[in-house]
Amino acid sequence: MNHISSLYKFHKISDPHLVHNNIRKKLKSLSIKGTILVGAEGINGTISSKNMILLEKAIEYLKSIEGFNDLDIKFSKSRSNPFIRLKIKLKSEIVTIGDSTISPNDIVGEYVNPSDWNKLISDDDVVIIDTRNDYEYSIGTFKNSINPNTSKFREFPEWLKSKHFSNADKKNKKYAMFCTGGIRCEKASSFMKKEGFKNVYHLKGGILKYFESIPEDKTCWEGECFVFDERVSLRHDLTKGTYEMCHGCRMPITSKDKKSHKYIKGVSCHKCFHKTSKEQKDRYMSRQKQIDLAKKRNQNHIGPQEEVLN
Structure with missing residues (x-):
């Protein structure tokens, strides 16, 4: 079972680069997977581990960072691993609204x-x-x-x-x-x-x-509730929902959607089929073949970050 924690807090960080590097080193040492965004306005991310003790140690470390002792934390579980690697990213905004003058550290509801x-x-x-x-x-x-x-x-x-x-x-x-x-x-x-x-x-x-x-x-x-990881959606009891993801456009799709002739596993769905070129489809198809081959070998496929339609 994979233990998952979604967490964030708005709090001014004087040296985001240093905090970013320290988080990366610590979580890597604990074999944590997931994504954390670090910026001058705070920390935001979702992390996971098969070992709850290691996840708790990661959270304990994050809470030890000055100003983050009351980090907002949510827990859930998944039989499948929602992440294949650890990514710690340095960002100008930990959630992008496009206006640096908007700051929950200064005014909030x-x-x-x-x-x-x-x-x-x-x-x-x-x-x-x-x-x-x-x-x-x-x-x-x-x-x-x-x-x-x-x-x-x-x-x-x-x-x-x-x-x-x-x-x-x-x-x-x-x-x-x-x-x-x-x-x-x-x-x-x-x-x-x-x-x-x-x-x-x-x-x-x-x-x-x-x-x-x-x-x-x-x-x-x-x-159901959409989530930005391989679980795609969650039910009210926080178990994996019924939706899957089109890896061509990252949109949620149903079993009915998969019956469309425009659905190609790992390549496209009815929402994005006409938005990608043949070259893009060929590239997505090649990646999917690598993923399928890795699964047959009982390995994780860790390739370049997926190209996503915006």
Whole structure:
């Protein structure tokens, strides 16, 4: 069984390069897999290990970094390994909204614990906003939430401005936002506060913490939750969901989608078949053959980072 931890925290880091190098050395020594982003505004990532003790040691180390003792952490498990390698990346933003003046370290909305979330979003006067991307929204969301129809988080500010909320709306209405792990909605809340919205709330720990905390028979969630690793989606009990991933466009696909003549394993699906050239398809097909061969040999295929359509 693979033990998985999603974690993040906004906290100013004076020397991101040093922190980046230290995290890479420590987690590599513990044989941790996954991805962590390090930037001047904080740390964000998901890591995994077959050994829970080693994962706990990795988390203990991350929490020992100055300012990160209260790191936001969510746990889940998977029979298959969601990561094949460790990647520690140095970034200007640990979640990209495209505006360096937006900082949850300076201004942020009100955190709402999962235990209080259902009550908040059951209020008819509350505007519920899903700050994730449209393909994430398509496979599951909270009842009555608004879909901004973004393909990238950095499109959220433009969407918000396009709604032309009145000054009265900004002053009087309540806005409740959520995302997978809490980081995007926290940054979105910072943007909304900067834009003059007074009553801004966001789900602490995101959907994953909600799944951890709220019994399934009490849930207000509908569908599955998309995750950015090989599990693709999770059910409310945090087990692997029913969706798979098209490795041509990284979009979630169903068993029905795989019956399309445009679906080629590791190459394309009906959503991206006409968006890639023959040369790209040939390259993806060659990579898939290498993956299949590695599996037959009971080996992990560790090739170059996948090319992704944007």
